[in-house]
Amino acid sequence: MGENINSTILITGGAGFIGSNLCEYFLSKKYKVVCLDNFATGHRHNVKLFMNDPNFTLIEGDIRNLVDCQNAVKGVDYVLHEAALGSVPRSIIDPVTTNDVNVSGFLNMLVASRDAKVKRFIYAASSSTYGDSVGLPKVEDVIGKPLSPYAITKYVNELYAEIFSRTYGLETIGLRYFNVFGRKQDPNGAYAAVIPKFVMQLMQLESPIINGDGNYSRDFTYIDNVIQMNELAMITTNTEAVNTVYNTAFGDRTTLNDLLKYLKEYLSKYDSRIANVEIIHGPNRAGDIPHSLASIDKAKSLLHYNPKYSMQEGLKEAVEWYWNNLK
Template sequence: MADNKSILITGGAGFIGSNLCEYFLKKEYSVVCLDNFATGHKKNILPFLENKNFKLIEGDIRDRETCKNAVQNIDYVLHQAALGSVPRSIQDPLTTNEVNINGFLNMLVASRDSGVKRFVYAASSSTYGDSDSLPKIEDKIGKPLSPYAITKYVNELYAEIFSTTYGMETIGLRYFNVFGRKQDPKGAYAAVIPKFVMQLMQHESPIINGDGNYSRDFTYIDNVIQMNELAMLTENTKALNTIYNTAFGDRTTLNDLMKYLKLFLSDYDQKISEVNVLYGPNRVGDIPHSLASIEKAKEFLSYSPKYSFQEGLKEAVKWYWENLK
């Protein structure tokens, strides 16, 4: 039981946000979802609209009044709203900046003014920039490689200032390549896993950027939900007002990702194993390798990820097959 605690989830109709809504509604929290549906989808939250503990506010975090209204009587904010995608930020840095920095600051100010207990926000592994050290450790970052990465780093700086200056409790979660159910496979900026799955199910040849040896710490959605809950509820004062890598702590090359996708999808359609894979140029702003150290999260938040990459990928593939075929 959640003792009538209330959570505001910004970007609650998006991939991660809607999974958080579902999880906390099952735990009987009061959940308010704020979304402007720029990248989120109504279908992601349709099952919740009849739930007496769920409230939808259709609005934009760039509007201060909307933010002010959304945080009324809220105990915790899980701030997921952002314009993701490195390529999108390169094409349109102005909008990325407006949403990810101005919108973030609006939410911080509104949360401070309304006395929100804790502000947990989605940070990004893109903050590590050109640092080539592996694994990525929270206090060692490089220079940002994209406008998106700049905006997510600025979020961390603002959160730290609001903690030290106004006494707010904040925790940032640096997400590493999150994947899983409800992740959108369509659109110009679709994440790589759902995009590849969709192409393979249609017997289309996926295109890997580069030679396929770039690697990522792919992180299943349930591990991310676990981290949000731990960050929101921890009573360890030493765990507050800082940043945590949110990942599994292992890395997989794009070539290996493709191998596993074809293997798992072939259980549903044997022809997928025969689909050819194509290779294209590397993407501007891409980090070659990404691997998180999760030692800090283990120590301060007692984080223990439940799903490995392969376990999570099997679950995700099953969901995609059942819902996207």
């Protein structure tokens, strides 16, 4: 693992939730880290801690601008491409911007990485790619039809990555993230992810609203498992392990009802009143899949992935972080 220590990593979207956690981790391992972000959804406070680190470089730029991408990949060994416009509902309201960022921006990054002769391009793919496929657990080579513009963009990313591997010899690995959560995930805004949103509401003694009856389930994946997958994808020397996609998850599922039960339990240790907050049920949300559960056998076998955090273990850590940082 030491052979890459002098390597330079470009993390696009490095001021976002997942990106800033990746920046922090790889800086702690003494890599040189370049962060490209336009701060559309990322936050300056996420990278503030790194600004005085001589191994950290911040480039303010937009992946929709090819020149920004070309500047960012100069002298870079590995790209961890996290920059994207997330959120199924946002993509339904504004499919054009979602496509511009997630498809055109992705293609710009591939072209820039190819031309700069980057060693490997690792990118955030999505469990939304499974679409309407009903089988559980989700296995990488069996997908359905996408259920939202966002899902289409993430599937197109995989298709482009495969073509760039075949046509230009650029090594690519896609990581299909399953409901990632943890420290630095933004609880604010219209498109906040469910866990930080629920945590904020409970901390303020507000009633969270569950879409539907609460029996929809997700493979909630703690951020440290995602960091592990990115590192393994970057350092693997197994030729069979590249130019493909992997589920990035824990391999277990939790209903929204159970999620709120755990959150109330863990948060009640800080404020006993939280145990009595009422939960409200609203209508189901357009584009949502009922159940999501990953098979992680492929990642275990080819990358030696061994997730350290179950959903509940990660949730305890996340709750503690939110309590200490957002009160």
